[in-house]
Amino acid sequence: MSLRISRKPKLEKGERFDLVIVGGGPAGLSAAVYVARFLLKSVVVTIDVGGQLNWTEWIDDYPGFSKIKASELTSKFREHAEGSGVRVVTGFEVVDIKKEGEEFRIISSGGNEIFAKAVILAVGSRRRKLGVPGEDRFQGRGVSYCSICDGPLYRGKRAVAVVGGGDAALEGAILLSGYVGKVYLIHRRDSFRAKPLLVEDAKSRENVEFVLNSVVTEILGEDEVKAVKVRGPKGEATLEVDGVFVEIGQEPPVELFRRTGLETDEQGYVKVGEWMETNIPGIFAAGDATSLWRGFRQVVTAAAMGSVAAYSAYQYLLEKGLIGGKR
């Protein structure tokens, strides 16, 4: 047996880069593939790798892969980025980014700091959870946080529950009504934030049942999800379902954005222009953290945004004369 030496990528304190990518989901790793092509000295720093891919088990909507384990797709993205020559450093949580002259100081929660001439922020957005027993256990295998992504995987199932009252929940209920025998739409109020048209459409579907003024208190099952416990006006009930779609919103890391001075939209996502530029020259954003295509968050959209952010950051560095022939 040969001795294997750990090749965990190291990060020197105070190390300097052309570009730092913050975030290791599809947007950040795709950005890495592209910045490598532009021959930028770059690194991905991230808490962990995979982003939203860690929230599900199967992916069947990333074009080119008819069906693939989410963890395997994460590995392929990571290998592609690392194979292109970009280090991926995990366990690095960015808490602040300060512009100092032409440079950005990127500070981690662990007290580390690195420097970059440009930054791509691809930190994603956390899906809100119900916080009930059974939820974590079945996350990604019976409990989903994206109806459009995971809905078709439930084709032919008996029944599912969708939880929430916004556009995403109503869209989820409508879409799922085409795939499964019965959809329970569970909402804690009897009025909806969703567009009235979506509410009407869902109501018009025979196999969508509205369970209003009700909250999920537990997700039940053994190997698989079997039912949800619901508390409503008439007390507690158990609904037999094969899956639960939690569509109660997302939480972008607004505190980091505020501290960095990034402009956000009314829901807290970083405002970006066509080329993924933010209000701070030299900071670009990509993926679920941004205002682009809110309400339609896919692996392929995140990856595209990452590639565009990389191209834009490269253009920025070229135009500023911070890389290349003029150094």
Added chain:
Amino acid sequence: MSLRISRKPKLEKGERFDLVIVGGGPAGLSAAVYVARFLLKSVVVTIDVGGQLNWTEWIDDYPGFSKIKASELTSKFREHAEGSGVRVVTGFEVVDIKKEGEEFRIISSGGNEIFAKAVILAVGSRRRKLGVPGEDRFQGRGVSYCSICDGPLYRGKRAVAVVGGGDAALEGAILLSGYVGKVYLIHRRDSFRAKPLLVEDAKSRENVEFVLNSVVTEILGEDEVKAVKVRGPKGEATLEVDGVFVEIGQEPPVELFRRTGLETDEQGYVKVGEWMETNIPGIFAAGDATSLWRGFRQVVTAAAMGSVAAYSAYQYLLEKGLIGGKR
């Protein structure tokens, strides 16, 4: 040996669909994957499958595939679309799209016509060719039409030629100067349409040589590209190169856009909003035919636009009450 029956998808004259996707490149096939998820009755009609993927041999920048034959990636996209239940009909060249009430009539050059409640136009854009001997023979294997896409595949080569005088040519020369020993930038004038900053940057690079007032007259080689013949002020010369990057612009199918009544930008690409909507309600556009991310045309950006166009078309059909529970 068993008898195999051809299962070439048929298209009935006058057949009606929820959605018709025009174009079989990455944008159109990705749109197909998504419209299938939304349970729309849909079809892809296209001259041929692959789009810009047919113009190159290798792809190493579609995130998730470190390196793959372009033809294989085309097959994977097509299988994904067809496996999702969408027919892909080739040999169908769309020459006009007419809105008739709530419906679109889609007319082919062969005199066929089909109907749709919504349309996704993903017809791409043709790269301009030099039109010189040797060009077709080496297309995709020594002659490239996208420096950003193919440049890194030339890592370590001795020399390449870049032809053109716009941003794409200058960007190509700059990028390639990091990969190869020497870059000849061949331009038919001595002034440039490109941003002055890019021209300056290219000039500042020791290994970029400007060959001005010159045109390529032939691409030479046996199994591989070996040289280009160039005619300039001092007569004809032969430059030894391992590759030729033709960056002399693109031609979107403006005639189809004009006939359909689609608004275009100043370069002839279909103007789209954030959700890939055009000026005609019910017609969405995606990929290289659009105004989005002009100057950065990648497989992943086309695929993302296709997915967004599919989502938007689905929303449009839902909101119009043209599909689902209210029919």
